[in-house]
Amino acid sequence: xxxxxYKTNDGKNPRVIYRFTQEACNHRAxxxxxxxxxxxxxxxxxxxxxxxxxxxNDNEFSYDHPTSINTSERIRFYIAKL
Numbered sequence: 001x002x003x004x005x006y007k008t009n010d011g012k013n014p015r016v017i018y019r020f021t022q023e024a025c026n027h028r029a030x031x032x033x034x035x036x037x038x039x040x041x042x043x044x045x046x047x048x049x050x051x052x053x054x055x056x057n058d059n060e061f062s063y064d065h066p067t068s069i070n071t072s073e074r075i076r077f078y079i080a081k082l
Contacts, residue, residue: 002082003033005040010073019082033079034058040077 005018018036020029041061044051052072054063060078067073 001029003029003079004082005033005037006078006080008076008078011076016082017077021082030079037061037077037079 002019002021004016004020006014007017008014018033020033020036022029025032037059041056044054044061044063048054051063051065055061060076062074062076064072065075
């Protein structure tokens with residue numbers, strides 16, 4: 001089964017950021033997707049002052065991204081089947 005990392009803004013308009021196929025990943029697509037998601041999560045945790053309210057687990061993470069002084073949008077990255 002092929003997997004992808006999706007991104008949503010405030011839960012709307014999910015779009016594929018990275019694709020992981022079984023053929024390209026030597027039949028370990030989900031493991032490759034989790035490794036890439038973990039790499040992305042580590043970049044977020046390095047800047048917790050900017051990425052506020054960050055939370056995550058093995059298959060997804062999300063944070064609040066400031067769009068102006070008073071507003072922010074919730075960014076979510078997650079692994080799902082293609």
